[in-house]
Amino acid sequence: MRKRLPLIQKVNKAALLGLCLVASFFYRFNSKYRNIWLVCERGYEAGDNGYSFFKYLCQNHPEIHAFYLMDYSNQQDFNKVNSIGEVIQYGSFKHKILFILAKYLVTAHRGTIEPWNYQQYKRFCGFLSKNQKYIFLQHGITKDDVSNVLGRKQTSFDLFITGAKPEFDYISSTFGYHNGEVVYTGFARFDDLHSFKIKKQILFMPTWRKKLAWSNISDRAEMFKNTDYFRYYQSLLSNEELIRVLNQSGYQLVFYPHHEMQQFVDCFSTNAEHILIGNKERFDVQTLLKESSVLITDYSSVFFDFGYMGKPVVYYQFDSVDFFQTHYKRGYFSYQSDGFGPVFSEEQEIIDYIKFLVNSNFQIEDKYRQRIERFFTLKDQNNCERIFQSIIQLK
Missing domain, CATH: 3.40.50.12580 (CDP-glycerol glycerophosphotransferase, C-terminal domain)
Incomplete structure (x- = not known):
């Protein structure tokens, strides 16, 4: 029985994927689910570049169909995001459907927005979303050599966002990305770091x-x-x-x-x-x-x-x-x-x-x-706007 478990699990995963593919076909008839922007952080929170960029989309581009992925159990963050846009339960059936339909996958962490192994998904089902783009917002500025994790051979990023000029120079020259795949825009959350009150x-x-x-x-x-x-x-x-x-x-x-x-x-x-x-x-x-x-x-x-x-x-x-x-x-x-x-x-x-x-x-x-x-050669409140412009220019 133990030897059969991996096979059963694979069959169940394949069946679920098949069900999601069928459901996604019917979702396409609803204009709300066309040209989707799917945004995520770790899947259970909202307080980083993902949330900042989602907030920007909702406030500045209401014509865009944007959805934020997170676990509803984090009630405080859920309420914060739900007050500005639509939240989808992380890991849910709908998460999987919207992942298939999404035109843009926008995430602050690698390996969280995808309900399946992304490279395998693209290999077998990529023809269903061949124009889909994967945008990496990052969580923190990269200062160490993590090319073994975030290098181009290890990821599927179509766009890699950087927050500082030396970081951009380092990643674009040593991580194996092609020209234009790494951009210096500043981080989305930097837009919110210009007005604050300091305590003791x-x-x-x-x-x-x-x-x-x-x-x-x-x-x-x-x-x-x-x-x-x-x-x-x-x-x-x-x-x-x-x-x-x-x-x-x-x-x-x-x-x-x-x-x-x-x-x-x-x-x-x-x-x-x-x-x-x-x-x-x-x-x-x-x-x-x-x-x-x-x-x-x-x-x-x-x-x-x-x-x-x-x-x-x-x-x-x-x-x-x-x-x-x-x-x-x-x-x-x-x-x-x-x-x-x-x-x-x-x-x-x-x-x-x-x-x-x-x-x-x-x-x-x-x-x-x-x-x-x-x-920081860029220091203003236009970081989200630069990220947005970089995304829509993707071919």
Whole structure:
């Protein structure tokens, strides 16, 4: 019986695909389902480039038949998207039908918008949607060498959106894409980073570690507590001098680990009045980025958004050798010569620099401001418009 299971699963998948193909034929008679723009992020959220671009479509091009894919169980994000346009349950039968019918597939994450393996789908059923275009909005600016994941041989992207000029130069020259398949438009969400109110808040947002997030160890929490990742960050959160600085200055620190590390967020603790441990149910990343005065991170690409807003960034990289050996390969970006702030490996250096920023009213240093200006040669609220124009020009 076990040997027959894979065959049964394949038959069921083929039957479902066949049913979707038949249903899509009848959907084509409804003008609402012609020339569809299907937009997605991770499939259960709306707060990134996908949502920003969908909002732009709904507000500026109501003539376009645009649909946003997400799980209805995320009621907060569902209500937000549903108030501006039509939402389709992620993974539903209708998702699969609209995927077949869509003229444009627009996504912030690879491998989420497609209900089937896209390359196999195109191979066997591509004749049904031969003019379909796949647009990759990206989630964060690419700074490391991830050509083994996002290179042209590994993807089916017809258009690869970049958020900065050095990123565009790097991807278009080293990832194997043809001329015109990579464009520098700026990220869709950058349109919303020009108006914000800053609170007395420090955002501490480290990125993830592949070997921890994808560990197969049964007692993952216990494993995690024995890692340098936990020990270093818990130590900083418990630092008496940091707590004293926060109390005296009136600033609050929000510790918000990367999405992939949220599974371990309950391992961290604090008794400090001015330190909060942030989880994804309670906090919205874009709101945190806009309202915070300074960002402490290790390697998270959210520092690009923060720098774009002209606010100071601090890098805490206690494990850089291990990180670039086991997580990502170095790309074009050097934290030392291109970074938007100082790079530290010791806890005390972080404390000292926070005190420096408090005393300077959290003003970004000139040398870092100049680096940011060189990095973002486009800085306006026309990013979504440029993306839109790039899409409709696809042949």
